[in-house]
Amino acid sequence: MTAERFDPASADGRWQAAWEEAKCFEADSASDKPKTYVLEMFPYPSGRIHIGHVRNYTMGDVLARYHTMRGREVLHPMGWDAFGMPAENAAMEKGVHPGGWTYDNIATMKGQLKQLGFALDWSREFATCDPEYYGHEQALFISLFENGLVYRKESEVNWDPVDMTVLANEQVIDGKGWRSGAEVEKRKLNQWFLKITHFAEDLLEGLSTLENWPQKVRLMQENWIGKSQGLEFAFDLSNGETLPVYTTRPDTIFGASFVAVAADHPVAQAVAADSTQAQDFIALCKKGGTTAAELETAEKLGFDTGITAKHPFTGEALPVYIANFVLMDYGTGAIMAVPGHDQRDFEFATKYGLPIPRVVAVSIEEADRPFAGEAEAGDGVIVNSDFLTGMAVEEAKAEVITRAEAGGWGQGTTVWRLRDWGVSRQRYWGTPIPFIHCETCGVVPVPKDQLPVKLPEDVSFEQPGNPLLRHPTWKHTTCPKCGGAAERETDTLDTFVNSSWYFLRFASQPKDKPFDAEEVAQWMPVDQYIGGIEHAILHLLYARFWTRALAHCGKLEVTEPFASLFTQGMVTHETYSRKDGPREVYYTPAEVERTGTGATLKTDGQPVAIGKVIKMSKSKKNVVDPEDIIRDYGADAVRWFMLSDSPPERDLPWSEAGIEGCGRFVQRLWRLFAQCGNGGAGADAEQDKALERKVHQTVAAVAEDIEALSFNKAVARIYELVGAVEKAGASASRSEAIRKLVLLVSPMMPHLAEEARAQFALGTGLVATDAWPQVDPALLVEDEVTIAVQHKGKLRDTLTAPRDASKEDLEALALASEKVQRSIDGAEIRKVIVVPGRLVNIVT
RNA sequence: GCGGGCGUGGCGGAAUGGUAGACGCCGGGGACUUAAAAUCCCCUGAGCUUUGCUCGUGUGGGUUCGAGUCCCACCGCCCGCACCA
Numbered sequence: 055m056t057a058e059r060f061d062p063a064s065a066d067g068r069w070q071a072a073w074e075e076a077k078c079f080e081a082d083s084a085s086d087k088p089k090t091y092v093l094e095m096f097p098y099p100s101g102r103i104h105i106g107h108v109r110n111y112t113m114g115d116v117l118a119r120y121h122t123m124r125g126r127e128v129l130h131p132m133g134w135d136a137f138g139m140p141a142e143n144a145a146m147e148k149g150v151h152p153g154g155w156t157y158d159n160i161a162t163m164k165g166q167l168k169q170l171g172f173a174l175d176w177s178r179e180f181a182t183c184d185p186e187y188y189g190h191e192q193a194l195f196i197s198l199f200e201n202g203l204v205y206r207k208e209s210e211v212n213w214d215p216v217d218m219t220v221l222a223n224e225q226v227i228d229g230k231g232w233r234s235g236a237e238v239e240k241r242k243l244n245q246w247f248l249k250i251t252h253f254a255e256d257l258l259e260g261l262s263t264l265e266n267w268p269q270k271v272r273l274m275q276e277n278w279i280g281k282s283q284g285l286e287f288a289f290d291l292s293n294g295e296t297l298p299v300y301t302t303r304p305d306t307i308f309g310a311s312f313v314a315v316a317a318d319h320p321v322a323q324a325v326a327a328d329s330t331q332a333q334d335f336i337a338l339c340k341k342g343g344t345t346a347a348e349l350e351t352a353e354k355l356g357f358d359t360g361i362t363a364k365h366p367f368t369g370e371a372l373p374v375y376i377a378n379f380v381l382m383d384y385g386t387g388a389i390m391a392v393p394g395h396d397q398r399d400f401e402f403a404t405k406y407g408l409p410i411p412r413v414v415a416v417s418i419e420e421a422d423r424p425f426a427g428e429a430e431a432g433d434g435v436i437v438n439s440d441f442l443t444g445m446a447v448e449e450a451k452a453e454v455i456t457r458a459e460a461g462g463w464g465q466g467t468t469v470w471r472l473r474d475w476g477v478s479r480q481r482y483w484g485t486p487i488p489f490i491h492c493e494t495c496g497v498v499p500v501p502k503d504q505l506p507v508k509l510p511e512d513v514s515f516e517q518p519g520n521p522l523l524r525h526p527t528w529k530h531t532t533c534p535k536c537g538g539a540a541e542r543e544t545d546t547l548d549t550f551v552n553s554s555w556y557f558l559r560f561a562s563q564p565k566d567k568p569f570d571a572e573e574v575a576q577w578m579p580v581d582q583y584i585g586g587i588e589h590a591i592l593h594l595l596y597a598r599f600w601t602r603a604l605a606h607c608g609k610l611e612v613t614e615p616f617a618s619l620f621t622q623g624m625v626t627h628e629t630y631s632r633k634d635g636p637r638e639v640y641y642t643p644a645e646v647e648r649t650g651t652g653a654t655l656k657t658d659g660q661p662v663a664i665g666k667v668i669k670m671s672k673s674k675k676n677v678v679d680p681e682d683i684i685r686d687y688g689a690d691a692v693r694w695f696m697l698s699d700s701p702p703e704r705d706l707p708w709s710e711a712g713i714e715g716c717g718r719f720v721q722r723l724w725r726l727f728a729q730c731g732n733g734g735a736g737a738d739a740e741q742d743k744a745l746e747r748k749v750h751q752t753v754a755a756v757a758e759d760i761e762a763l764s765f766n767k768a769v770a771r772i773y774e775l776v777g778a779v780e781k782a783g784a785s786a787s788r789s790e791a792i793r794k795l796v797l798l799v800s801p802m803m804p805h806l807a808e809e810a811r812a813q814f815a816l817g818t819g820l821v822a823t824d825a826w827p828q829v830d831p832a833l834l835v836e837d838e839v840t841i842a843v844q845h846k847g848k849l850r851d852t853l854t855a856p857r858d859a860s861k862e863d864l865e866a867l868a869l870a871s872e873k874v875q876r877s878i879d880g881a882e883i884r885k886v887i888v889v890p891g892r893l894v895n896i897v898t
Numbered sequence: 899g900c901g902g903g904c905g906u907g908g909c910g911g912a913a914u915g916g917u918a919g920a921c922g923c924c925g926g927g928g929a930c931u932u933a934a935a936a937u938c939c940c941c942u943g944a945g946c947u948u949u950g951c952u953c954g955u956g957u958g959g960g961u962u963c964g965a966g967u968c969c970c971a972c973c974g975c976c977c978g979c980a981c982c983a
Contacts, residue, residue, distance in 0.1 A: 269903095273901065302983065398981055469982080698910085769922080849917050885963065893917075895916080
């Protein structure tokens with residue numbers, strides 16, 4: 055290696071090996087240093103590392119390295135969220151085993167992560183498909199079962215009749231299976247559920263303690279949990295039965311003009327039993343699509359059952375309809391309809407000519423004002439409502455609930471949008487649910503000493519359906535209770551279960567149990583969790599739930615797993631395409647030559663259209679492979695790019711020019727470091743006070759920026775300091791500045807820092823485990839400051855004054871300015887505002 | 899529809915209510931070189947009658963000595979949820 059250029063191809067690997075050799079990043083749970091747990095969402099091993107992973111892990115890495123330098127014991131682990139459908143799809147398409155495919159991908163991606171020099175504790179690495187991991191997961195699942203948090207229930211699922219599997223809602227596109235294209239059927243299956251609703255209130259309340267989570271994520275979870283309060287009461291029906299309904303607006307009860315039930319409601323089913331017309335209507339309701347656009351435009355449709363419901367106060371007979379807009383799985387599946395004050399009810403009443411009474415108005419005088427073509431759902435005063443008339447909305451709600459409870463026909467109720475979590479999947483590549491079905495003993499958990507229940511290796515994917523179900527021997531076993539012949543559960547767990555507790559296993563990995571509570575307590579909660587916004591609801595809610603559930607079972611002390619959450623933006627790139635008839639053909643950035651304003655295809659030199667800057671995706675081919683750019687520019691340039699310019703929560707536009715600039719900066723730093731090593735050091739004994747000040751200010755500011763995850767600002771500060779050091783004349787101060795600069799850039803560019811220190815004798819030992827430079831608070835403030843002088847709020851001049859100059863002195867200095875005097879032009883000075891150390895504003 | 903966020907040069911973006919545009923990219927000019935690359939230096943919001951002045955942070959108002967920042971209304975874009983009673 056010459057001193058001319060930094061050569062990442064040679065240096066990167068050497069330093070990665072040196073860190074590994076010195077076990078720099080292995081976290082010690084027994085250490086008495088203060089502890090920090092930095093975690094990025096672990097990746098799914100899909101094949102290769104994506105640029106989004108690089109951005110995510112670079113951010114975490116800067117934090118981990120920084121905190122290590124600040125003397126903390128840092129846990130920064132990595133592993134693999136390795137179960138899931140892509141492995142089974144690969145098995146079907148390529149005839150490989152899901153396990154083999156997954157572990158191959160892990161090997162590839164681990165190699166790629168290592169090339170980036172991340173300060174990860176690889177000694178704690180695991181994949182969720184390791185039998186050891188999922189065995190512990192099975193034990194935890196049984197513990198939840200024993201604590202009443204697991205149950206089985208018959209439930210409706212999306213069934214793909216061709217693939218013979220259950221589909222998630224997201225996999226149903228226009229009513230068809232996303233893979234097979236077959237019409238999806240609703241099927242009732244016995245499914246395993248986790249009782250997340252038991253913690254609904256707690257999960258909701260916990261959100262308010264998560265001050266270091268993005269408000270957006272907290273709101274999304276709040277909406278998802280969806281707490282609503284109202285009245286549940288029963289109508290007496292004309293057929294002698296009772297019909298419970300739920301409403302959040304009991305105050306509008308005198309405005310009810312009809313009652314509606316969902317198509318799947320027992321009342322509807324009973325009517326349909328003797329009416330083909332009702333059957334047809336119910337079938338029509340079920341056919342409707344569920345996409346947002348369809349729902350928005352869907353007409354409100356109803357079927358009059360001929361039954362009536364008796365109003366609890368007026369005794370009036372309200373017609374009961376089957377309606378397509380009433381949902382079976384919310385509330386009681388039946389509603390009292392108040393057309394005047396609910397838009398859906400309004401549309402329905404308008405269509406079927408039902409009365410639309412007003413029971414809320416802006417004032418008593420407005421009690422009979424007609425509606426202007428739509429319902430009025432707002433606040434106001436109750437009118438036309440007997441004993442409620444004149445009350446405010448909230449007051450009336452309370453009054454109706456009180457009377458309903460006193461009369462014994464209804465009660466105040468809280469309804470949640472949150473549903474229990476169905477975790478059964480009819481798939482092979484997941485954690486086998488550790489239960490046995492025995493004809494005599496029922497459902498029996500597998501004894502813990504028989505865990506893990508391992509997946510069989512010899513499976514085939516040539517036929518559709520769950521390989522576990524048709525495996526010749528796997529499911530046959532004996533009942534742990536009675537010893538008789540029995541069958542294993544063939545469902546596996548939703549992959550979100552795997553990622554709901556992995557952070558605990560990273561913190562503590564005993565052989566004989568999932569984790570050790572005391573060791574976990576050393577690290578948890580995670581101090582900083584970083585990942586994509588796409589996990590705002592499911593993963594993050596499930597992880598919060600599991601942590602609570604395990605605490606509920608006495609296995610943990612903490613309830614909130616992630617003290618701080620950061621959601622990073624995506625990496626974007628412009629697209630390149632050409633029209634080929636009706637089809638748009640896309641090209642990768644590597645196939646395209648970017649000219650000043652346009653772009654041409656390298657193969658034929660003809661222009662291609664430059665499209666919008668959007669998220670990198672395979673379909674639009676606007677992707678760059680991290681391995682290519684690491685090879686071309688080195689790990690540090692790539693890392694530096696990931697941190698530069700865009701604030702980390704926003705999207706980062708990838709550009710060739712940008713990465714080239716980062717590559718140039720790496721070399722520029724190298725030349726600066728080289729100067730210090732090549733006789734520049736101490737060439738002049740003079741002190742450079744201004745430079746020292748700049749160094750201390752930058753060290754303090756960069757630390758602050760890193761702690762706030764404002765990496766783009768830290769980067770800008772470093773550029774400024776580098777510029778200042780380059781310009782400064784030789785001095786002991788300058789040499790010292792360069793030594794400190796090595797430390798300062800090391801969290802972002804660790805390879806360059808190590809190589810420079812070693813090559814140019816800029817310190818001893820590894821930079822990675824060295825201490826962050828000390829800051830002298832006295833050097834953070836300047837002796838002299840620039841004061842802005844304004845006349846009526848407009849800048850007229852600037853002047854230099856001592857930092858602690860008095861108000862009087864500043865005022866005098868300002869008035870002495872020729873420019874200021876010219877602006878004032880003899881006008882009478884009415885007021886002078888002086889902000890010491892900042893500005894003087896003269897008001898005339 | 900409901901909820902949330904964001905609008906600053908050619909681009910990414912800085913800016914505790916106090917000098918708008920730090921820092922980077924692009925672009926222009928120059929130095930070095932036989933030449934290129936690399937490197938270094940200078941310029942780079944708009945306009946004007948250019949020692950300087952005026953305008954300028956989506957639009958229109960307001961509060962303030964002073965507003966990119968605070969308040970009100972509007973326009974545009976992005977994200978999430980959604981027939982949730």
